Amino acid sequence: MIFSLLEGExxxxxxxxxxxxxxxxxxxxxxxxxxxxxxxxxxxxKQEKDxxxxxxxxxxxxxxxxxxxxxxxxxxxxxxxSTFVLETxxxxxxxxxxxxxxxxxYQTDAKxxxxxxxxxxxxxxxxxxxxxxxxxxxxxxxEPVAEPASSDEPAAPAxxxxxxxxxxxxxxSGKKKNNSNK
Numbered sequence: 001m002i003f004s005l006l007e008g009e010x011x012x013x014x015x016x017x018x019x020x021x022x023x024x025x026x027x028x029x030x031x032x033x034x035x036x037x038x039x040x041x042x043x044x045x046k047q048e049k050d051x052x053x054x055x056x057x058x059x060x061x062x063x064x065x066x067x068x069x070x071x072x073x074x075x076x077x078x079x080x081x082s083t084f085v086l087e088t089x090x091x092x093x094x095x096x097x098x099x100x101x102x103x104x105x106y107q108t109d110a111k112x113x114x115x116x117x118x119x120x121x122x123x124x125x126x127x128x129x130x131x132x133x134x135x136x137x138x139x140x141x142x143e144p145v146a147e148p149a150s151s152d153e154p155a156a157p158a159x160x161x162x163x164x165x166x167x168x169x170x171x172x173s174g175k176k177k178n179n180s181n182k
Contacts, residue, residue, distance in 0.1 A: 050112075055102050057110040058084065065107040066100055 058064060058074055064086060065071045072088035075097065082102045089095040 053112045054108065054110060055105050057112045058102070058105060058108050059110065062108055062110040064105055066104045067106045068104070069106075070098065072098075 059077055060074050062074045063071070064074055064084075066086070070086065070088060072086040074084050075087045076085040078084070083099055084102060086098050086100055087095055088098065
C-alpha cells in the first residue's frame with residue numbers, strides 16, 4: 001500500500017477512488033500521536049499529583065528522608081511558607097533541628113488520606129436469598145473427663161475405653177520351652 005503511494009498507481013481508476021488509503025494513514029497517525037504523546041503525559045501527571053499529595057500529607061511525627069539523605073522526624077509544618085522542621089540526632093548525641101522546603105522530601109512514612117465519596121442511599125435491586133451457614137455446635141459428651149493431677153500426686157494414666165484401648169503387647173519369656181523328652 002505504501003509502496004504504491006510512492007510509485008504512483010498506474011492502474012488506479014479514474015476519479016481518484018484511492019481516498020480510503022489516506023483515511024487509513026490519517027487514523028494510524030492519530031493512533032501513534034495518542035499512543036506515544038497523550039497517554040504517557042496523563043500517566044506522568046497522575047504520578048506528579050500522587051507525589052504532591054504525599055508531600056502535603058506529611059505532618060508532625062512522620063519520619064522523613066530528604067533528597068540530601070538527612071533522616072529525621074518532622075516536628076513542625078508551616079503551610080504558608082511550604083516548609084517543615086526536621087529533628088535529627090538522639091538524646092545521647094544531641095538533637096538538631098533543621099528547616100527544609102517541602103519539595104526536599106524524598107521518602108516518608110506518611111499516608112495519604114483518600115477522599116471519601118458521599119454514599120448514596122440506594123437499596124440493592126436483588127436481595128440475597130441464601131441464609132448464612134450455621135456452624136456445628138459441640139454437645140457435651142457423657143464420658144467422664146480425667147482431671148489433671150495436682151503437683152503433689154504422681155500423674156496417673158488416663159482411663160481409656162476398652163474398645164479403643166490398644167492391645168497390650170505380649171512379653172516373650174527368656175526361656176524357650178523344649179517339648180522334647182529327656
